[in-house]
Amino acid sequence: MPERPSPVENDLVVVLTYYAPYVSGLTNVARDVAEGLAARGWRVCVVTSKHDPALPTHDELNGVRIVRAPVLARVGKGTIGINLTRMALYEMRRSRVANLHLPLIEAGVLSRLSPIPVVSTYHCDVTLPPGLINDLQRRAIDRASTGALRRSAATVVSSEDYARNSRLWSVIRPALTAIPPPCIPCGEGRPAFRDGPGFHVGFLGRLVEEKGVEHLVDAFRALDDPDARLLIGGDYLGVAGGSVVDRIRRHAGDDPRISLLGFVPDDRLDDFYASLDVIALPSVNAFEAFGIVQVVAMRAGVPALASDLPGVRTVVGTTGFGEIVPPGDAAGLTAALARLRDDPPDAEAGRAAAVEHFGVDTVLDAYEAVFIKAADR
Structure with missing residues (x-):
């Protein structure tokens, strides 16, 4: 970055509703970009809501300074509170460029009052x-x-495919830059979650409506394979808007092949991916726009089974490493699982394609270029 005037204390201020330790695809993108740029020498501040009252207002995590605004009320998955707007504007006045992660209810006011490029x-x-x-x-x-x-x-989007199908395409298009999320690869893990030598299917994500996990459960139960296993990992306790874990349990019934693992901590993710033959992302609506877990799994040599949704389908479509099925199609999911079991794609070729198209350094280079260009305006 160019030399900063003395009143500027942040190269970049990032504003969003939820940040680490909350876990979601949106949160992980913001965290990985912030921490990746901090590791490159950027001074990064994140302003977010204090989604858990026990969290400190001022914090630092992996080189990123975090300011959390108390929450006055919650509506659905969102939060309400003038504190976030006030605290964000304060940090903006001390920064060179701002990055707003949308959807964000405060984004309209912040962009209007921002003293710096957004x-x-x-x-x-x-x-x-x-x-x-x-x-x-x-x-x-x-x-x-x-x-x-x-x-x-x-305007950064994870894929032009998703952007073109967004309700807001007309306002996204003029300043569009497509940059995939930074997908941090996992390390060498042990297959500690495996239960026998059979075909292991995994899901990893919040157990919420848009993930369509019950359709995956129905599809798996229709798979005539007593040695197969379905491992469902993901938070269902601290989920904004509530989880659908009870629905998933009803669909799973008493099938002993299906395991609800709950939240899988970071230090066990390597073992989770190492335990799988397929990662499934059976999303059913547009609230899912990419699916980072697909890339992480592919880089571990695991193919993906994804819904034919804008953005979500781009990872398999780009790499050719997996299957794409219409959303909510349990029969189609069953057939795709059987194909991936009986004729698995080449793991090394899939891993290489994922590295080529979704490398972390390439993503950070692209974000860095966008922020520098905006700041220089």
Whole structure:
């Protein structure tokens, strides 16, 4: 970065609703970009909500300074509180460029009042169940995102495929830059989660509506293979908006081949991926826009089974390492699982393709170039 004037204390300020230790695809993208740039010498500050009251207001994690704003109220998956806006604007005045991670209800106000250039990372459209309150919330978030995108020096999306199918494509398009998420590869793990020599299918993610896990459970139960196993890893306790774990349990019934593992901590992820023959991402709506777990699994030599949704399908489509199935199609999932079991794709070729197209350094280089260009404006 160029020399900074003395009042500037942050090269980059990142603003989003949830940040580590909360775990989601959006949160992980923001964290990995922030920490990756901090490791390159950037001074990075993250302003986020204090989603857990026990967390400190001021913190530092892996070279990133974190400021957490107390939450006044929660609506669905979002939070409400003027504290985040106030604290974000304070840090913006001490920074060179801002990165807003959308959807973010405060994005419209922040982009309007920002004293510095703004880069927006647009992750996904908000999809909520039918209902008056949810409809009002969706419209409010879309208005905030629209305002921020129109005022942004650049708009980063995980794939042009997803962006073109977004409700907000018309305001995303003028300043679009497609950069995939930084997908941190796992290390060499032990197959500690395996239960026998059979075909092992894995899911990893929050157990929420949009993930479509019950369809995967139905598909797996239809797989006539007594030695097969389905390992479902993911948080269902501290999930914004609530989990669907009870629904998944009903669909699983008393099938002893299916295991609900709960949250899989970072220090066990290597072993989880090493235990799999296939990773499944059976998402059912547009709130899923990429699916980082696909790339991480591929880099461990594990093919992916993904839904034919904008953005989600791009990883398998780009690498050719796996199968794509229509969302919510349990019969299609069963057939794809059987194909991947009986005729597995080449693991080394799949791993190489994932490294070529989704390398972390390439992603960080692209983000760094976008931020520098915006700051120089």
